[in-house]
Amino acid sequence: MTLSRQLILLVCLLFFLVFAGTFFISLQNTRDYLENQLDSHAQDTATSLGLSLKPHLEKNDIATMDSMVDAIFDRGYYTLISLEKMDGSIIVKSSQPVKIEGVPEWFVNLIPLNAPFRSSVITMGWNPGAKVIVQSNPGYAYDDLWDSAAGMLRWSLGSLLAAIIIVIVALRFILSPLRDIAKQALAIASREFPILEKLPRTRDLRVVVLAMNKMASKVENMLAEQTELAEKMRREAYDDPVTGLINRRGFNLNLDRMVTAKEEVPYGAMFIVQIADFDDYNKKNGYAAGDELLKQVTQLLADLVEPSREPVLARISGSEFAVLIGNLSVEEAQEIGESISRGLGKVNLGQTDDITLHIGVGYYRAKLSAADLLAGADMALRSAQRSGETSCCLSDTGVAGSVQVRGATQIKEMIQNAIDAHGFVFYFQPVKMLADGQVLHYELLARIKDENGDLIPAGVFIPTAERFGITTEIDRILVEQVLEMIAASPDSSNTFALNLSATSVLNQEFVDWLCDKIEASSSVAHRIMFEMTETGALIDLERVSTLVERLREHGVSFGLDHFGARHASFGYLKSLKLDYIKIDGSYVVNIGDEKENQFFVGAISKIAHGLEMKVIAEMVESESDFNTLAGLNIDAAQGYYLGKPGESLDV
Template structure:
């Protein structure tokens, strides 16, 4: 119970006790007074009548009757009787007590005794008659009822005024408590924009000041921890000049790319070299050389961007590497021309009297022995481009990739957006103890020959053609149907990957809210996952809809986390259920101290913010034991279980 309710209820209970006590004491005193007054009134009347009859009556019945009637007709008596001493009634007047304007229950609750009063009629020295008078209780009850009502009204008015004053005072005094609760909730949600206005009560003022100070300290601590983790990430994974992933990181991602399900198999690796850069750097100095490298970086980023299907990294010296998922492996020719055309302007503007030109070696992703062989093939293609006198790029001749019947698959992918051939497989995510945390729904497209195509194979084409919203509609629609078919007994949560670009579609957000509102029980079991790169780029698109989804019970999580240092700001400033650490940091982690340190740091920050941590692409017992020792909450991958049809 809230304190603002408990205190008024407690004070109300005390007031009711006081009210009942005061009313009881008042009514008891008034009741005794009225009883005494009736007895006294009856006795005074009996004495008066006895004396009057003694002086005037002389046993005259007519006079006696007249005097008795004069008193009785006033209505203050229920009985007046004059009885002769020798026997026999001289005068008797009696009326049944009739009490008006007083509730019967009140009369029954407070009975008034009306004992008779007696007086003697004296003639000389002889007692000739006896007078008996009984007061009528009606007037006493009216006065007692009037006293009760007035007392209740007075106490009620005092009680209402006291209650209103108490509530008003409590609201003023306890208003900071609501602000304190809001501050505590916001701190738990990593929001530090709430401040508590200092109250006028000394104790609460001290508490409010302490909580404001605590919020500032937590924010500073979290900022410092985040900056430290970002700095460590940059030192280990980024080139200090261009802030691109370094060669070590590119090699790890390429190795993961070749084996991970989410990686496009039809990608192209481009090894870009700036010929003449060494002489340019030696003549104009390091500052000019670094500036040129940054200009080249910005030109490549503007042209190719950064997304789930693109990795741009700095190699050794004047080399850059571009890993690009392509819906068509035959795009290598166009990519080589595009790179050269993109870099020609910044290189021409570099000046210095020394020409700097670009040469590009290209190779298609294909089933090679290992990452080193693929890099060697790209390097060989670069040497061919540098030695040839023709075009400045060269495609490795043995890099035919996985073209095959690519044109047929391309059309099949586009057709699947309309013919409902999409399938869903499910892969469990389990805690370290083996308990099921949730399952992830993975999209598949089935070809005419029955072959299943995972999402990595068709997502580049989906993005290229702008069909993200169409695909997400198909996936969510089928998922809702499958979850409904599971019945009410199924309670496990389901995670599904979405694209932030879908929320830029004018119809998709309202359609999604309508579907979820129509299935409230299912909405509470859904988790929407976004890749880190996609969520970073599209956060502003998704943010306006986040509150509505949260109100329906939908959770949000980040997939493939740890590809860039700025990702730490996502968990620093966003409310999410969990993060999934990218497989490039998990693969071979038992032998990689740098990745172990990074994962341990991420786990510490995330757990401090109440966010779960999941390791994805855990494929060996050694990897599982390593991530378990680092404190992750759950794991997903072939070591845990392979995806299965729903």
């Protein structure tokens, strides 16, 4: 029960007690007054009648006395008028039973009226000769008492009702700041920090509101400061201040992640782009012009590489840039390299000097190390430099013996077959709590079958699906398959996380379909959760936030995958109200040896926990990384160290 209702009930009870007490006191006073009236009336009648009867008593004129008594008695105000001798013998007597009409019997029994007998002695000379005895009829008094009680009750109830209404209105007005405070507290719990502008007039409540406002501001500022500090330290550690790209350290983290994530990225390419004679350009044109050239090259790289491929762009030295793209065929790598070469060959800033750029492409396949990939790309760069003009060269390293890479059309056909047959295959990878090793949930990793029945991971076929615009269709089938799988095991408590593409999340028709589907499967909806990449969420945070809220209404959790991979500001976390975030593997791989990564992950953990989000680490591949993460207050983790993806839940 709310405080306002408790106060209203308490005040109403007090008013009821006051009005009840007042009513009964008034009733008792009226009763006492009427009894006094009955007593006085009987005594006055006895006295006056005695004086009137005295002359007739002396003559012993009984007939006249009887007539006089009847005349008075017939007025109806008496139950007994008797003229008796001193020895008790009756001379004249008139009496009638008490009749009370128009008054409930329970009222008469509840409030008895005492009608006393009153007498007056008639003297004969100096001796008493007779006495008159009179008793008033209480029936009329009961009429008056009933009317008075009914009137007082109506007045009391009316006054009580009016008082209650006034109290309710007054308390609602007085306590309205408490409702605002409750809303503010709930908002803070929901990771919002509103300030109550309107201060209550009541001094005590004003103090509470001011304290709540101060707390909301301090919590918000504390989170903002933590966020700003973490972002600042990350920028200093991983970002290039001139171009805004990640630096060599950040690039190495992403490179290590790519060669470690063999399931997601079985093959790919690295491009090294070098501005020739950059030192001479700086000396001749000035450092400001050199910085401008770097920025223009950065922009051209960003424009020339498709964002759907989620490329990693970095400035790895003074005049060198690097681009890392996963799941590229050799032909696609060569094509992208030449496209970059043609685009960058047109760079000029109005200077008379031509800008020469050299591009080396290293091809990556599974089992190739980061050092081998770097060496291959560097070797290709040296070959391009020897040409003396803007050119692109592809290294043989990683090409020979590379995995089979199918064309986009062939992969699209395989995807369509899976869509038509609802034939996507799920692999399960456990996400385990660091505290006790219990499974938090299983991430579902989708696969499709090729013509030989071999499985192709999502990292390979999803880029093709994006290119052909069929990712939303894939997501629909995946959601339906997951719900069917969960419904087939109603006794299980396992929960599953499914990745959704940004294209689907930002498609209103798909979002409506998804929410309807979840609502129709309400009995099992709590066992499914969704996640998407941070890169995709940053496209339209408002739409993502709307989806998160709608799913939460059905008890479905939502999280961000690869958090931190894009090196974007993460102040947006406050507004998204996620259930969890998964820290990108680039910060997790070999974290035991990377102090900067430890600081970043620890800072993110504090911020996320302050926003009531769980923090999950991806790609935990060693005991050292696991132990380091445990000391950073991470909630859960996934990776080969905790369990490889498998076709069954016993992974």
